[in-house]
Amino acid sequence: MAIPKVMGSEIEFGIMVKNDPDFDPISSCVLLVNAYREDPAGEILWDYDQENPLADARGFQVDGEKYTPNQQENIARNKTLINGARYYVDHAHPEYSCPEVTNARDSVVHEKAGERIVEISRREAMGLLPEGMQMLVYKNNSDRKGNSYGCHENYLMDRRTSFKQIVENLMPFFVTRQVFAGAGKVGSESRGHPCDYQVSQRADFFETEVALDTMVKRPIINTRDEPHADREKYRRLHTIVGDSNMSEYTIYLRHGVTALVLSMIEDGAIHRDLVLSDPVRSIREVSHDPTCRLPLLLDNGKKLTAVQIQAEYVELAQAYAQSHDLDATTLDVLEKWADVVDCLERDPMELDTRIDWVIKKALIEGFMDRKGVGWSAPQVQMLDLQYHDSRPDKGLYYVLERQGRVERIVGDDEIVAAIHTPPDDTRAYFRGECLRRYPSEVFGVNWDSISFGVDDEPIKRIMMAEPLKGSKEHVHDLLERSPTATELVKNLSI
Amino acid sequence: MAEKTQKERSKGGGGDSGESQAAGTKKIEKKGKELHDEMDALVDEIDAVLEENAEEFVKNYVQRGGE
Numbered sequence A: 001m002a003i004p005k006v007m008g009s010e011i012e013f014g015i016m017v018k019n020d021p022d023f024d025p026i027s028s029c030v031l032l033v034n035a036y037r038e039d040p041a042g043e044i045l046w047d048y049d050q051e052n053p054l055a056d057a058r059g060f061q062v063d064g065e066k067y068t069p070n071q072q073e074n075i076a077r078n079k080t081l082i083n084g085a086r087y088y089v090d091h092a093h094p095e096y097s098c099p100e101v102t103n104a105r106d107s108v109v110h111e112k113a114g115e116r117i118v119e120i121s122r123r124e125a126m127g128l129l130p131e132g133m134q135m136l137v138y139k140n141n142s143d144r145k146g147n148s149y150g151c152h153e154n155y156l157m158d159r160r161t162s163f164k165q166i167v168e169n170l171m172p173f174f175v176t177r178q179v180f181a182g183a184g185k186v187g188s189e190s191r192g193h194p195c196d197y198q199v200s201q202r203a204d205f206f207e208t209e210v211a212l213d214t215m216v217k218r219p220i221i222n223t224r225d226e227p228h229a230d231r232e233k234y235r236r237l238h239t240i241v242g243d244s245n246m247s248e249y250t251i252y253l254r255h256g257v258t259a260l261v262l263s264m265i266e267d268g269a270i271h272r273d274l275v276l277s278d279p280v281r282s283i284r285e286v287s288h289d290p291t292c293r294l295p296l297l298l299d300n301g302k303k304l305t306a307v308q309i310q311a312e313y314v315e316l317a318q319a320y321a322q323s324h325d326l327d328a329t330t331l332d333v334l335e336k337w338a339d340v341v342d343c344l345e346r347d348p349m350e351l352d353t354r355i356d357w358v359i360k361k362a363l364i365e366g367f368m369d370r371k372g373v374g375w376s377a378p379q380v381q382m383l384d385l386q387y388h389d390s391r392p393d394k395g396l397y398y399v400l401e402r403q404g405r406v407e408r409i410v411g412d413d414e415i416v417a418a419i420h421t422p423p424d425d426t427r428a429y430f431r432g433e434c435l436r437r438y439p440s441e442v443f444g445v446n447w448d449s450i451s452f453g454v455d456d457e458p459i460k461r462i463m464m465a466e467p468l469k470g471s472k473e474h475v476h477d478l479l480e481r482s483p484t485a486t487e488l489v490k491n492l493s494i
Numbered sequence B: 001m002a003e004k005t006q007k008e009r010s011k012g013g014g015g016d017s018g019e020s021q022a023a024g025t026k027k028i029e030k031k032g033k034e035l036h037d038e039m040d041a042l043v044d045e046i047d048a049v050l051e052e053n054a055e056e057f058v059k060n061y062v063q064r065g066g067e
Helices: A025-034 A071-077 A104-126 A163-176 A248-266 A279-287 A306-323 A328-346 A356-371 A378-386 A396-402 A412-418 A428-437 A472-480 A485-491 B002-012 B023-049 B054-060
Strands: A007-012 A014-018 A078-080 A086-090 A093-097 A134-138 A151-158 A206-211 A218-222 A234-239 A295-297 A303-305 A442-446 A449-452 A460-463
Touching: A007 A104, A007 A248, A014 A025, A014 A093, A025 A071, A025 A086, A025 A093, A025 A104, A025 A134, A071 A078, A071 A086, A086 A104, A093 A104, A104 A134, A104 A248, A104 A328, A104 A412, A151 A248, A163 A206, A163 A218, A163 A234, A163 A248, A163 A279, A163 A306, A206 A279, A218 A279, A248 A306, A248 A328, A279 A295, A303 A306, A306 A328, A356 A378, A356 A396, A356 B023, A378 B054, A396 B023, A428 A442, A428 A449, A428 A472, A428 A485, A449 A485, A472 A485
Parallel strands: A206 A218
Antiparallel strands: A007 A093, A007 A151, A014 A134, A078 A086, A086 A093, A151 A234, A295 A303, A442 A449, A449 A460
């Protein structure tokens, strides 16, 4: 039986400061992240001791240096928030890592809360910049000059499912998932064939099928074996193939469908031969074909389009739903996925209120039609970029949202609440509540640990190896009984 | 202003001449016209918010690779 699919996304944003001749992305990121003042102040370390990004899921350790900043730099670059998220500087990008959630709907709520947190801090940071300068932040994945930054998803998996099984059953899904999860991009880059418009922001950047690296020679399936949980029991599938989505509907399907397919892999429910002959070539071809009609060559000699491959997965999922007890959200995801795949089969443009790459394409085509300009016009490239702009008044996705031109999944009230409230059904609850209740006693945090520095005692580290433990149900009483961190540590008797 | 004139013109023309056509076709035409007007309104809104000097702006948007 598949294990619960605890999940969460990590979003890297693009950043620029207009009219700053000495623009430095790293110091701008530090300024942005530190401008966020909504949470109680506390100098909390990110606990790098618990990290090992060099372990490979295929069973070996790769040589390389682990990043361990000094204490001051650590505090300046890392903020752990009371909603359980991590908001930090990753290389030259601001990054928002959502707290762990148990379902696709909560994933949308928390990803959208992240967008608002970034925007709140951008506005604050603007007040700290010299007059005339303007900080801008984009939730996209490329500068269209060959530089890409990611939007990663994480899914908890059963360690007993072999990595080989995952790769074999997931590869055709990951190559073709972009037809409903792509964010769309004008033109191509990174030596991709020239094109007017493509389905995915990221497809141009994948060079290999399976590997550990995420920055050079990017793989479709990433092998980072860092579960941030009990490694005897769990894997964390670190998914780097996705785009940064603006549409709630698209985020919902991206997470919900992927989680469902992974559960099916754990339960051995994918038993059709969909192995692609050349996944790296196919992922680019699918992206470069907004008609979604291009046949892809399978290893067995058959040819199927990306939409037909998705339809095969839908059929398998419908059969799986008959024999397994799926929760209401997953059933809703399945219904919406099946409908979207039907639309793609008929005419992808039917999805111009639901799926990012189609919403953006319809917007740009409408604009070009009225203005009499073509795909290479600078305004068209600007539209592409500004679709992802974090400002509610300027970001074109938000303009469409305000006009009711895109379908939504969650309410504004839920998103606003999630800025200050952790999910209540994972360990993110314990993390967030500890930060809210004991901001000056929390010493350090990582996904699977939290440590306290109380009185003159040695630092006490509490391990959270079970992502579903530390939920409100588990720890609310304990927290209520512990008005101070000293009492919490005592009550935990460690 | 030119935009607005064009929009008014497109509102005035089109669908009115179809009296003899089947009701269904009329409906579709009406829908088509509504969509057309809506798109006009949207493009007006985009014009109001789109960054000026687009060419310069997109040229200056350079990021370092991440992840």
